[in-house]
Amino acid sequence: MGKELNQALFSAADNLRSKMDASEYKNYLLGLIFYKYLSDKMLKKVVELSYEDEALYSTKEKQTELYTSLISNEDTAEDLKATLIDTLGYEIEPDYLFNMLAEKAKLNTFQIDDMKKAFVQLSANFEQFTGLFDDIDLNSNKLGTSPPQRNITITEVIKKLNDIDLLNHEGDVIGDAYEFLIGQFASEAGKKAGEFYTPHMVSDMMAQIVTIGQQDKKIFSVFDPTMGSGSLMLNVRNYLNDRTVIKYHGQELNTTTYNLAKMNLILHDVDAKDINLRNGDTLDRDWPTDEPYTFDAVVMNPPYSAKWSADQTFLDDSRFNRYGRLAPKTKADFAFLLHGYYHLKETGTMAIVLPHGVLFRGAAEGEIRRKLLEDGSIDAVIGVPANLFFGTSIPTTIIILKKNRTNRDVLFIDASHEFTKMKAQNVLTKENVTKIVDAYKGRENIDKFAYLASFEEIKENDYNLNIPRYVDTFEEEEPIDMIEVAKEITSIRQEKKELERNLFQTIKSLETSPENHEWLHSALEVFRHE
Known part of the structure; x- marks a missing residue:
């Protein structure tokens, strides 16, 4: 079909x-x-x-x-x-x-x-x-x-x-x-x-993670503040035991794409009373402000390193004021993250796709990241392969956030090699996604794939969350057998000598004209002295 x-x-x-x-x-x-x-x-x-x-x-x-x-x-x-x-x-x-x-x-x-x-x-x-x-x-x-x-x-x-x-x-x-x-x-x-579409298997992985422990809820609310075509929200219902209990809340700046999301929800037989969408700028003005304004799941794939006003008045905005700094004007990544996190329920889970720079950049972003880590807000950091998303080949990370966690450790998963190469894009397979989700659920160290870092370890790393600092994927090269190498060199030399002997005999047997005789004699002399 x-x-x-x-x-x-x-x-x-x-x-x-x-x-x-x-x-x-x-x-x-x-x-x-x-x-x-x-x-x-x-x-x-x-x-x-x-x-x-x-x-x-x-x-x-x-x-x-x-x-x-x-x-x-x-x-x-x-x-x-x-x-x-x-x-x-x-x-x-x-x-x-x-x-x-x-x-x-x-x-x-x-x-x-x-x-x-x-x-x-x-x-x-x-x-x-x-x-x-x-x-x-x-x-x-x-x-x-x-x-x-x-x-x-x-x-x-x-x-x-x-x-x-x-x-x-x-x-x-x-x-x-x-x-x-x-x-x-x-x-x-x-x-x-x-830019408005999250590939299906990435969306599927995020949906599985944000519904863990919440599959049996009688009413489930999902929020995507940068909803694009709406597919991220729609995937969430696939992992609830009752697909009819979900309420969809989303916002999108681009009017064309906002309409696309509405089409998508209608095509999936979502009842009008369960749809609450807004065509507007997510960062410029907070929405939703009426009940409900917090949600069981928040899923986001915002535009990467977008520009925003970063006006100082946002320091009084309840979405950002507890972090003391604002995301830079040229990189709104943390502004999107904090907006989504603000609208997460105390019992909910959030998954957001962002470029790797948010894991290690300093200045204001470093301060915001430090505060999130001190609060225990960051639950996991998943590195996914490069070239997964249409329109950009950069590698991305999926950050999982929660509220009221009992500890401040962070699970790191390096899934950068978990893909199948297609013509133009790398693709996550169902098996790749299962491996990542199982590692997230298990929350244990897996050699060259996953590492559970304590808050103290992260603090020692100056709150830098760059995945290679925690997951060592280095593969040692096989030791070189020098005896075998010497044998191979000897064999090659013997083969070379044999070839030269055969060539010498061939040249020697050639019938030549008087004018070529001198050239042939010189060539034979060269072979004789080599």
Whole structure:
């Protein structure tokens, strides 16, 4: 199923790639996939509500016929619409179903205004879709310099996406599509397209760790203050015994990506009452400030070494004031960390991805790190491989934080060699993740992989958390057997002499012309004296 999705995306992207870069065409593809999912899901719900035999309505054509007949009937139309809105939160008129638009595309009767009206119908009538399709600019000259050209471009894309079976896709549809697009076209997408996505297995590892000991909670809250596509939060529910008890809270500065996260949560059937998202600047103003403002799990993959104001008034901000210093203007890493940590429950766990510099840089960052260590806030430091993340090849670290710990030791895990090398990216496998999570749970020394350092040891190292200071991965070279080396040298010399003898005999036997005789005589003299 993943292969089918990727092939369709690759093919559809062909119609857009020559017209715009990946950071733009991904918006069209992801938006259209989202709309198709809503359309397909509604048709399936219509069959369920009609109590008809699902086997008789397995095709979109049959499902559409049923829906059209029910919606055209005065006795059933009103109740059907009300039930769809009550159960799904929306309804789509027959003319605007994705498969109906695709049918027009196949017949070359599709008009781009049909797609515009479809988006408007959802956005205007149902609050949860407000603004979600704003990034799909169907009037853009990049789709074509004239309306007919733009029409042709979108027609081809719709046709290629229509046959994907999104409802039976195993996994994260938006996340999988997003990861494929930015991975496949990384050379053109670069950081601009990839900075909002945490690779699945990294996300999976973080989700496993933050849920340890909390799997049975009756209500579980997760917070991602730099949520990107929302996949980090969504992965958390995979490790709870009851996936329905989770409440999602997230913030994202980039409006396009904020909309992507909303799409992602809706695609995963998250109830609207369990979603609390904000489009805003995480560092500029604290949020959330109303209940709940602390959470069972905090997961973060913020932009690395980003700039922020570092205004001195932040020293009075309750997120930062206990640490005495602010993160530097050019490196907001600790500002993001402290913001997330402030919103962590006393019983919760936080996992944040950051560049290695936060482990050893001095000045203000050194002071903040010292205070965190003195408070026992840092539970573990995990070094993961370089080139895991789209848009950057730098090695990163995952820092695990807790509150009210009984001691101040820190577990160091060097997982920098735990990966499988793929074409453009290194990839964590399920086995790699299991090894890391098991080491975290065990909290014991493992030769060349994990080390539990006491607070006193860290203090002696001047609060420097650079992983090689604690986990020794040095491999001694095998001792050289000099007797074997001498034997090998003797053997090579003997072989050389034998080759020279053979060459001498060959040259000697050559028939030569008078003009070459002098040269041959000189060559033989050289061999004779060597």
